[in-house]
Amino acid sequence: MSPSAPPPPALFLSRVERRYIQGTATLDILRGADFAVWPGEIVALVAPSGTGKSTLLHVAGLLERPDAGEVYIGARPTVELDDSERTRLRRVDIGFVYQFHHLLPEFSALENVVLPQLIRGLDRKVAGQRATDLLTFLGIGQRLKHRPAELSGGEQQRVAIARAVANGPRVLLADEPTGNLDPGTADHVFHTLIALVRASRVGAVIATHNLDLARRMDRRVTIRDGIVMQMD
Numbered sequence: 001m002s003p004s005a006p007p008p009p010a011l012f013l014s015r016v017e018r019r020y021i022q023g024t025a026t027l028d029i030l031r032g033a034d035f036a037v038w039p040g041e042i043v044a045l046v047a048p049s050g051t052g053k054s055t056l057l058h059v060a061g062l063l064e065r066p067d068a069g070e071v072y073i074g075a076r077p078t079v080e081l082d083d084s085e086r087t088r089l090r091r092v093d094i095g096f097v098y099q100f101h102h103l104l105p106e107f108s109a110l111e112n113v114v115l116p117q118l119i120r121g122l123d124r125k126v127a128g129q130r131a132t133d134l135l136t137f138l139g140i141g142q143r144l145k146h147r148p149a150e151l152s153g154g155e156q157q158r159v160a161i162a163r164a165v166a167n168g169p170r171v172l173l174a175d176e177p178t179g180n181l182d183p184g185t186a187d188h189v190f191h192t193l194i195a196l197v198r199a200s201r202v203g204a205v206i207a208t209h210n211l212d213l214a215r216r217m218d219r220r221v222t223i224r225d226g227i228v229m230q231m232d
């Protein structure tokens, strides 16, 4: 690649197909979906229930293999990689945020953000400093030693966001990240999430039913007949 070549998309799905067999029926959920997300871009994924949002996130996050097509993380094709290489790539390059935070209850906020970095092989001190910086950026620097049960829902979700970006991923995938929060808290968490994505240049896909939040992202896409389409 020449020095002046633009950076590749953070995430690129090329002609992705994914189908499920349910009894005697075949469900063609993704039917040749093309979808690119650029570094620093935040894309809202808004589509009716059952159209394939989670499927798309699972394929993009290397949790499921497509039946056809290719998934690029940065410039790297992933479909032909073996399971251990896909797991490694997932740990380093992809962050996930779910509706329910899935934090480890017996660990503090800080430890929850340190752990994925240790699993990746980072030094404990470096990991601790990065976790502290991230949690401070997200406005919960005063809660580092609290366990999840001692935090509010919004605080828990901010810890989950810090954990998702702790390893400096290229791609952040979020499935209704504020769906479990009251509107005021959701707004605040969303705001900090956006700020973090902008600051870190991660490419983010956020599945949501909340059109108000979707309008505040860079771009909105939907899934229609198994294809990803721009909404506006």
Ligand SMILES: Nc1ncnc2c1ncn2[C@@H]1O[C@H](COP(=O)(O)OP(=O)(O)OP(=O)(O)O)[C@@H](O)[C@H]1O
Binding pocket: 020, 021, 022, 027, 029, 047, 048, 049, 050, 051, 052, 053, 054, 055, 056
């Ligand atoms: N592992 C699976 N086996 C069989 N069918 C599946 C599987 N996973 C998903 N499906 C089906 O594929 C379709 C799409 O599911 P998916 O979870 O991607 O939809 P969604 O758009 O995320 O929905 P929601 O907004 O309700 O979460 C659904 O009909 C679902 O039942």
